[in-house]
Amino acid sequence: MNASIRTALQSFAINQALRYVEGDPEENIPKLMSMVDSVVPKDWYASQRAAIRKTIAEKDNWYQLILRLYELDPGVRKAFFQNFIFNASLNGSAIQEEISAKEDCNIPWAVLLDPTSACNMHCTGCWAAEYGHQLNLSLADIDSIITQGKKLGTYMYIYTGGEPLVRKADLIRICEMHPDCEFLAFTNGTLIDEAFCQEMLRVKNFVPAISLEGFEEANDSRRGQGVYKKVHEAMALMKAHKLPFGISTCYTSKNVDDVSSEKYFDQLIEAGAFFVWFFHYMPVGNDAATELLPTPEQRMKMYDAIRAFRSSKAIFSMDFQNDAEYVGGCIAGGRRYLHINAKGDVEPCVFIHYSNVNIHDVSLLDALKSPIFMAYHRGQPFNDNMLRPCPMLENPEILPRMVAETGAVNTDYQSPESAEHLCAKTTAYAENWTPTAEQTWTENRSRKS
Ligand code: SF4
Known part of the structure; x- marks a missing residue:
């Protein structure tokens, strides 16, 4: 067949x-x-x-999570199953594989894009702050990216930024133009109100992932006074409207204890979140705060907590760094996803701001064949140990080499950073992490064999 x-x-x-x-x-x-x-x-x-x-x-907790899905608005649930499971994952993945083999390049499951570099807040350690603040992808640009993506089998679009909801009206318009796609937005949550909930209920295919950095004090020290309360108001509003949403949390040396606690997970479930997506702090940008990098013990604390709560709590938790073993290592460079910034530069990853091409000049498929994307395609996985997946964080000797060989340029226009400068900040981290990563990986392997 x-x-x-x-x-x-x-x-x-x-x-x-x-x-x-x-x-x-x-x-x-x-x-x-x-x-x-x-x-x-x-x-x-x-x-x-x-x-x-x-x-x-x-x-068990998975069963409870499935039952929670049946508390959602029926139309939104149906659109989620259709767009996320059938279009993006089943049908889409089959098309992606076919085109990837034919074109001999990566074809992504998801495209991340910044509708705008503008943001109403200034958070410590946010990569968006590195791009400058007046750039936008037009409605026509976003429509064109999605139209091209669907031809490659890509039905999942994730907005980053900047604050995507600064462009609320355009994002809703895009949902209407592409009802067969699922849209997710990383947002600070402060622009979600009653009117926007009504719009999400109307289009059915838009899911917010709200940034939260721990409990009130830790969150507001990074994001600003009063933000925690505003975010909880937004979550209460979405829960009341039976809308799905998730949480995105960046773990750092300062907040690991809070965000790995049972209390944090329970609070998110109570607030109505369906998923929590954890990101390891990345020291990107000339002004990056390297003291926020977690120690090996702190990273292991996250690793253990997420695994424990994934098998006991009715919320789906993912760790962008420590879960690489489930996806065969680094997923950037179009292997599972790519990132297009608000100026249109096509980058391998939200954290890797080096590019050869701009989406205003080339097709999405040509971008996937551009030099740095092909270097990712040929180099993946960058390490056989899936706890060391990244060419920047855990293998800092690799990214500067790839950037030099491909002639990719830095896309931070305000304060350009060389790959050497970026990776000099992760060298000590990588050395410290390696023994723990090797020991954990070996133990995991022997448990599974
Ligand atoms: S480049 Fe690094 S941060 Fe980006 S997906 Fe790959 S491993 Fe993760």
């Missing part, structure tokens, strides 16, 4: 199953599993089916 027919059949079967569950999730999820077990061969996805049966029987 060819891949597209298989994908269409899988989509149809899953769609039918979802429709069945919709009627009464608590009653119908176990029944559906029994039906599946009675009709498929015993060895078909045996371990995955066993894990699902266990989840249902024990009504």
Whole structure:
């Protein structure tokens, strides 16, 4: 059976199953599993089916999370399943793989883009502050990127910035223009109000991920007085409107204890968040505060906490740095994603501000074939140890070499930073982290074998 027919059949079967569950999730999820077990061969996805049966029987945290999805607005839930599961993940991934093989370059699952470099706040350690403050991708630019992306099988678009919601009206317009895509926005949350909740309910395919850096004191010391309260008001508003949202948290040497605590996870669940996405602090930019880099012990504290809470709390938690083992290492350079800044420079990663091309001059596919993207394509994974995935943070000798060989230029126009300067800040960090990373990776391997 060819891949597209298989994908269409899988989509149809899953769609039918979802429709069945919709009627009464608590009653119908176990029944559906029994039906599946009675009709498929015993060895078909045996371990995955066993894990699902266990989840249902024990009504564990994953089961609770699934039930929470059924508390959402039905139209928003349906759009999420259609756009995220079918279009972006099932159908989209099959197209991405096919084009990647044909074109011999990476094709991304997601495109990250900055609608604007403008922001209503000035947070310590935010990469957006490095770009300057008057740049925008026009509505036509964003539409063109998405139209091109869909032809490559990319249906997931994630707004970064700047503060994306400074462009609220345009972002809603884009949701209307591309109802088959799922849009996620990293936002400080302060511009979410009643009117915007109504717009999210109307378009159905827009999910905010609000930045939070810990409890009130830690959060407001980085983001500004009163921001914590505003963010909690925004979360309460979205919860009341049955809208899905997540949290994005940058962990640093200063907030690890707070954000790795059970209290923090419980608070996020209570507030209504469905996912929390953790980012390791990156010392990007000439003014970066290197003292915010976590120690090896602090990074391990995050590693252990996320694994423990992922298997016990009804919230999906991810760690952009420590979860590289689940995605085969570095996902940048279009392997799973790329980043387009507000000026249109196409960069391999939100943290790697070096580029050969601008989206105003080349197609998305040509950008994926530009020198630094091909260096990523050929170099990945950058380390066999998935706890050392990054050519900048854990392998600081690699990025300056790639930048020099490809002639990529720094895209921070206000205060350009060389790759050598950037990676000089991570050299000691990488040396300190290596023994812990090696020991943990070896222990993990032997546990799994
Ligand atoms: S370049 Fe580094 S930070 Fe970016 S995705 Fe790769 S490993 Fe992660």
